[in-house]
Amino acid sequence: CGTPFCQSFTGCPLNNLIPEWNDLVYKNDWKQAIERLHETNNFPEFTGRVCPAPCEGACVVGLVDEPVTIKNIEYSIVNHAFEQNWIQPRIPQNRTGLHCAVIGSGPSGLACADILNQYGHYVHVYEREDEVGGLLMYGIPNMKLSKDTLRRRINLLEKEGIEFHTNANITDTESIKLKESYEAMILCIGSTIPRDLPSDLPGRDLNGIHYAMEFLTNNQKHLMMNKQTGDLNSKWDANKFINAKDKNVIVIGGGDTGCDCIGTSMRHQAKSVINLELMGKPPPTRNEEINPWPQYPKVYHLDYGHEEVKARFGYDPRNYNISTKEFVGDSNGNVKGLRTVQVDRNFNELPDSERVYPADLVLLAMGFTNPEKEIMSALDINLKQNNRGGSFTIDATPKDYQTNIDGIFACGDCRRGQSLVVWAIAEGRGAANNVQKYFKSMGYLN
Secondary structure: OOOOOOHOOOOOOOOOHHHHHHHHHHHHOOHHHHHHHHHHHHHHHHHHHHOOOOHHHHHHHHOOOOOOOHHHHHHHHHHHHHHHOOOOOOOOOOOHHHHEEOOOOOOHHHHHHHHHHOOOOOEEOOOOOOOOOOOHHHHOOOOOOOOOHHHHHHHHHHHHHOEOOOOOOOHHHHHHHHHOOOEEEEEEOOOOEEEEOOOOOOOOOEEEEHHHHHHHHHHHHHHHHHOOOOOOOOOOOOOOOOOOOEEEEEEEOOHHHHHHHHHHHOOOOOOEEEOOOOOOOOOOOOOOOOOOOOOOOOOOOOOOOHHHHHHOOOOOOOOOOOOEEEEEEEOOEEEEEEEEEEEEEOOOOOOOOOOEEEEOOOOOOEEEEEEOHHHHHHHHHEEEOOOOOOEEEEOOOOOOEEEEOOOOOEEEEEHHOOHHHHHHHHHHHHHHHHHHHHHHHHOOOO
């Protein structure tokens, strides 16, 4: 390409050296290809599976034909490298004596920890769940990202010297102690508060209405049983398991999380699956006036969950321009249906469009509004209010990722807002590099 837009700001957030490793694969130089891939991406085995590939939307070839299958090539490179045992622990030869606390072990936390460790610092990662990985472990289903793939990388990071602390729920008191014990603290706590429907919506308190991550997380923990003994590897409360088997399932909200709820419900053998979206149906092809190349194409397509419903039931589960008016329940307080109305592009209700969908299980997949604020309150960290519905993020700019408190940084969804795994990795790398600059400015590395 004359100008590889795939690695520009409209393409890959990591600025992956895509033309270089594509060419190396073409020349059958796979070992050099993985080295170039790892130059910018700590975890290509994750992004090669779960990334929506904005790089392909910005591909120059896509102007005249189908874009290059960059995501598949990336995954092939890293898979081949693991098969050839080329990816080995990189243990730092020298240690600086500086200690860093990374709070959260999702993609931003893991990327940040990896870079800081390679700089030679002692890195401790604190995770409140019983397994490392955050969203990668308990938020993304197995059919998209195998947990063996995740654990393989975590084992590498441990061998390289990173210390992971699980079941470490950092309270306000604990956060103050950590701040005093480490030269730098990096908050990678995600954006975990889910967006909800209005609390005064009739029937919102009925049984059978759950947040998407409640459903996905408990499903994942249920699957992590020891296959030999039948015991639960994870500390899972059986009473929390949400089963979609033989139920009419309604998923409210689209996006990746909504699709994961659809796919998981299909694996539970749901009776039916319907997806309600407030927004309108995307066009079949790119609208060049409002969505020009090389922006990510906002076009109609079937993701894996939609394809599975269509194969099983014969229809695309998505219903567009639908607003929920009421949850209908039975005499025992269980949800049995949704009363909805169709809306126009300005969200005005259309006359004579009311409909009742049968529902035994409703999953709310409408995104996330903000991180939990206990740590920020305890440490007096400034927050930045956003425009949409009172949501907020940690106030730290991408220039240096520093908060208003000296030595405390923030990255990932808690700083940027809900986003993609590839963006979280980019944020973690950026924060780690700025921690290194901070150490130099403080004279710690002289």
